[in-house]
């Protein structure tokens with residue numbers, strides 16, 4: 048029994064060096080993707096080669112989605128189609144109702160609502176439920192998916208976004224998702240054994256705020272979603288390395 052993860056990407060939406068932030072969390076042989084940017088299969092393949100851990104979409108039992116910005120959600124169409132055509136099963140999607148509310152009409156429908164299933168025939172209408180199975184996350188209670196017990200908390204961001212606490216194998220991994228600096232969120236995440244926190248410019252969390260946290264908080268924290276120019280070697284909080292496997 049253990050809980051581990053591989054960051055498939057550690058960068059922000061503008062990165063020329065890294066893939067967008069995304070985690071492959073593993074327990075009991077099942078993989079839970081936290082967010083799903085494009086090109087998700089290539090990201091998994093490269094992380095598999097660098098970590099030595101076999102990792103492809105056939106091992107993904109669900110995607111936990113924090114929010115709808117493209118650097119977190121742009122791989123859902125491709126992965127949804129891959130599940131539909133190749134794996135012949137629906138893709139399970141864990142997301143808070145506020146996060147998922149515009150997922151179909153405002154994001155996926157443009158590329159997925161019409162499908163030619165037989166050559167020569169007109170496209171047939173498709174709906175969210177044809178490709179995906181939605182398991183709503185809650186800020187009130189934990190939700191189980193396989194070995195994972197997932198808790199959610201809203202963050203301060205442009206669009207509805209949730210931080211996550213993922214329990215499995217007697218351990219807990221916290222993920223801030225995209226957020227401004229929020230002491231309440233850091234306290235909530237602090238109940239986890241290891242916390243992955245974003246840092247970036249603008250309405251994101253300034254590194255300086257995290258660097259000023261107490262030492263024991265920083266020791267259990269890892270950084271993700273950092274800009275290309277971030278000085279990883281000077282950081283007093285360990286930045287995650289893309290494609291490396293970590294045990295919680």
Ligand SMILES: [Zn+2]
Pocket residue numbers: 114116204225
């Ligand atoms: Zn965002």
